[in-house]
Amino acid sequence: MARHPAHSLAVRATRSILTVVALIGAFNLALGYFLSMDRESREMRIHLQELLDTVERPASIACFLRDPQLAGEVAAGLLANSVVAEAVIATDTLTLARAGRGAPSDVAGAEVIVRRIVSPFDPDQYVGEIRLTPDQAALDAEIARTSLFIAALMLVQTLAIGAFVALVVYGFVTRPLKRAVAALLGLPAEEGGRLPQVSHHEQDEIGELIAYVNRLLDRLVGLLHQERDLRRELAIEGQRFRSIFENAETGIFLLDGTGGMLSYNPACRRLLPVPEQADELSALRAFFKDDDQAHRLIALCRERNQSIHRDVQIRGTDRDASARWIQLTLTPIGDEMFQGVVNDITERKIAEARALLAARTDPLTGLLNRAGFIDALGERLNPARATPRSWAALMIVDLDLFKTINDTYGHAAGDRVLMAVARRLKRLVRMSDPVGRFGGDEFVLLMSGVDQLDVVERLARKIVAGVAREIPIGDRRVVRVGVSVGIALSPLERADRARLFKEADEAMYEAKRAGRNAYRFFSAPAAPASEPP
Template sequence: MPRLLLLLHTRLALRTTAIILLIVTLLGVVFLALAVYLRAESVQREQQSRIQELLTTVERTAQIGCFLGDRHLAQEVTDGLLSNNIVRAARIEAADGTTLASGRTNPGDPDAATVTRDVFSPFEPGTSVCEITVEPDQDYIDELVAQASNFIGGALLLQLVGIGLCVILVVVRFVTRPITGLSHRLSELEAETGQQLQAPKGNRDDEIGQLVISVNAMIDNLVQSLSEERRLRLEREVEERRYRAIFDNVEAGIFELDGGGFIRSANPAFRRLFGMPGGTNLERHPVAFASLVSDGDGEAQSFVIGDDQGGHDRQWEVALEDGDRKRWVSLILSPLETGRLQGVAHDITERKEAADAAERMAMTDPLTGLGNRRGFDHRLAVMARHHRLYPERCHALITLDFDHFKRINDTYGHQVGDRALNHVGAILADLVRQRDYVARLGGDEFVVLLEGCSERDEIESILTRFLERLRTPLQADDGVEVTVGVSIGIALLGVDADDPQQTVQFSDMAMYAAKRAGRNTWRFYGDASVANAD
């Protein structure tokens, strides 16, 4: 084993062959497993489809037998099903639960999956007269799956073996052997004497020949390069001392990343900002920058750079966990050299918090804490973009308006009116999902956006629970009970209209239709009464 490992380490041809064999083996296993799995799934689906076809074939006969209660005819249907290899057991039960016919070809698993189909009356299509239950013969199906899988697996295995052997022969003959010979000659070359390489026969005009030309050109320039390298080294030492003075004393965090996203150096300000121990030797024990960052606009893989990435600056804002408080840091990364980035970090927590607070205030209703009209317009624009990308997904827009809200303000005062608004807003926010949106557009008008919701039953279930909770009177001061009524209109983006603004108009029209219908109820824009009013 040690001898084999040494040969693998020192022989390119052997190592290349081993790697190709390993890759071919791994690919063979993966593709073999995938092919077998796909074929098995295909056979399973074919047999399930066949069972459905059998049920369809006997369904008409079963209708007559079940409708007449003819056990003999039902037994013939059962026997016909059992004559197929894929059926192990079959049973026909009448609508009252009695068994009209049953049969089994061999004992089976009592927990085996079954296929059931309701049989409806030939004269009353909506009335079920019996139920056919079929238990597939899983052993027979598994045998079919095994036969198909073995054939596919064998063919694919032979193909992969042939491809692997051909690739190995080509690589050894045209790549590794010439490179091995060139390596031996290069190890004996005395570059300082001006000695040069000779390209192998047959490789003078290809990439290996170009490699030989490049090596010879490198030898010609070697002496000149050595003197230039010494001069550049002195200049670099001066620049490094100058950079180190700035690096250690500047207030901003300065750091360097390698191609894998690991920190290779960091100044004291950066260590303080990210809570890193001051004595950490980052050159010997680099730290992954992604491990220092929690959430933010920059993702972990964004700090990994490749040779094909352009030399342009990139900027992120990342979040750091600092106890119960989240601190935000602005990062600017600039290319330093190939596979190396230089970064500058600034603490922007106060600026970020101020901007977020201003944005929340701009999009939040100060009375209810829900969204306001600006927030609603923003969310509606997001929903519009989502609908353009996924037109098959529909969204519900619900408009709510208080019934006789002015009477509440005039009778009990604006304080009670505000409490009623908060009461309704709290109920709405509690009933909808987290991804949905509730806003107060102004006065006593509310709106709800239900994302990805087009089922009428689901919408009506939410509104039913909403109105039920509204029936509980609101307890005002001095024991006064206030009952709130709401008229509701619903329009569906993607069903009633594809334009969000038109959907808003349709929802508003449906709300007025609810008011005309007696208030404290809802109407869909698609209802006939709303369409006629339009």
């Protein structure tokens, strides 16, 4: 709403106050002469400091030489000024000169101006001081009269201005505001009540204020209705969230920065071994098989400041001690809080492990298949794991005349022979040595970390002798098979898979050419029989 400048509260009050101040200022201007006394007092003190500046050099020489005559001349020169009541020049232990009007008791208690004096040759050396006492009596009397007069004038002026300003403020501001406040205090705002306008103030700032308050009241009523609706919706959403939180199959929990669990839902209690007592909330790190895993996950989440997802193996519960797998999602909330979501993926992990095992295992014999054995070979032929004078021995074991058993007794009998040979090979080798079936009647095994050749030879002899024993094939029938074993050796740090297979295969055919049921090394070792070549 437009408002004429003449109706402004500020303009009206300012015009009245400036009129009064101008009238009082005219009187103060005539009385300004008397205020010059204060200026004269300040100038006198400045003059005293200038006097000290003038005599500082000769006084420094007098104190340095401890010359009472020179010091007396300087003190007498200071006393020649009418504003000085007493002048004293002294060292730290001796008063060299004193000049004053009257006895020392006449200036006792008066203000003393002290100027420290340093050596004329060394500014860091203290040699004495000048103590100057002004003639304060006459000055005090004049300053007191002047000050009293000025104070009276200022008091009259302040009272006059204060009284008039108070009247103006009360008439134009305080009284209408009091009326507006009284009306506001008794106003039923929630029912849509409005403030009435104050008489004679419809077009000034108070009138605008009341109009603005009424607009605020209208908005407040609208916001109250919105807040009531939002509160109702929030209550409904809270109940819905609580229902989801309590009945969800997914575990949901809240952590502090150290891994301590602050809250969790029932699904989390089922998935994680959370204690029953609510006041003994466990820490997330207590669930992991690796105690440092929780700290690493929290540190990673804090460092990246984003959600992280991990498949984690955790400790079992009291009812089920077997380790289980969960899928964990950790999300930072603020600086030192994290929200976690967990799902049980144990069955999925078991299925994956079974699928991986099936993909790496020969279904008939339970040994490693070609892919599984190649993976195991890659793990063991790792130069980083090799030790000095450590060797690898690859053996290819091929059954002799196995086709005759299949042709004579059938494939079922042949399968029994293959399973029996697989069991005997597993019993003969070390637990850490992988054994595989490459298909048909060909088996392969690896010995790693070998430091003596006779160990490999003894194993080869045991394989030839062990496989040659009778093998039951059902219906009280037994058969015998022989094996041809080819052996390839290589230092572990330089082992090459392709070369080992090629050399072992050639050594195996050499054993077959030698009459079967025997073993052969790829080449005769150059070293003694107790060590690899």
